[in-house]
Amino acid sequence: MGNGNGATLIIPPQGPLKGRVAPPGSKSITNRALLLAGLAMGTSRLTGALKSDDTRYMAQALRDMGVDVDEPDDTTFVVHGTGRLNAPAQPLFLGNAGTATRFLTAAVAAAVDGTVVVDGDAHMRKRPIAPLVAALKTLGVDITAATGCPPVTVNGQGGYAGGRVEIDGGLSSQYVSALLMMGALGRAPTDVVLTGADIGAKGYVDLTTAAMAAFGAQVSHPRDTVWTVAATGYRAADFPVEPDASAATYLWAAEALTGGAIDLGTPATAFTQPDARAYDFIRLFPHLPAVIDGSQMQDAIPTLAVLAAFNATPVRFTGIANLRVKECDRVAALATELSRIRPGLGLEEGDDLLVASDPGLVGQSLPTRIETYADHRIAMSFALAGLKIHGITILDPACVAKTYPGYWQALDSLGVELVDAA
């Protein structure tokens, strides 16, 4: 099986993909629950959790700040919170985990008495955090990010007063989630007020407030643009993590592309994560609509864009400007890599992506080496093209470890042949 180093060639399966594959635990929910458990007093048990690069960075950061985190099995974290975080001896290194980076930046400002440097890899050092830094300053936090991206230096004072904080969530809803989770640590309630036109996928903020409630916080949402967080702190909880909806999109798409039957063990309607709404489109394949607004299911857009390549008619993706500040510029990456398969297949138009769609691609031999830009979603989505076209090779296949380390094994278990092609 070609999931090791350099490159993986996908051999298109002869027939429909059938079988049972459960996606791993949700990255978004695991990283919220880990943080909230780390901020709580007492022992929390997270089951069904994701173990991947992104959640390991979060768990390690908590350990670096004095929280014991045990891992009794492949899907469980046991977190022994003490109600505080210690200043770490070294910068917190968070790879390219946006959730860990944004959530911890706000949390350490309130939970640590001392200096914390929040840092990541070269990709994370290009992902903006300035709006969150500016918002934290208005709450009296001593914080700097010279480039507007990590590294961020926070001089925590072991708490903060509470009050009112404004945030523009247009570049990332994670800023809003970060302030909300911090909000329960104030000495008085915190009002988080949204400015700017739009917040990206609001469903992620709903995930945040749901996780906060499970750990004892009280959040009210009196208006679309305002949340009020009571100054309760957090209490430990046993917390089951639902499967990852973004990971599920690859399996739903593999089923649709091959006319198969893949049992994920969880019906699409049972997910609370925003990307589950992609299922409503995937099930229409090969009759995806002419325009798909991606604003509320951003991480599913690479999946839908590759699926759209095989659609009966062209598809325009709108509302996806903030895909440009994810693990890579995904609008550019999708256009470039689709067009590497067949010139003109993917086109950037402003911040939209237009997929020319060509059902005639099925069964063709188009030897193509797909650049993945260290982006797990580019690797996982373009593997889907390899189910229908001969010669699709995914470079740096190991980058899927960010959120779905078992992805290649999952395809293998469905009978997809993967060949080392470094």
Ligand SMILES: O=C(O)C1=C[C@@H](OP(=O)(O)O)[C@@H](O)[C@H](O)C1
């Ligand atoms: O809050 C979350 O868990 C996430 C929010 C989204 O990011 P943005 O809010 O930066 O768009 C999403 O792309 C990311 O994978 C996970």
Ligand SMILES: C=C(OP(=O)(O)O)C(=O)O
């Ligand atoms: C954008 C993503 O991740 P994050 O922002 O959490 O790094 C993603 O998983 O697609």
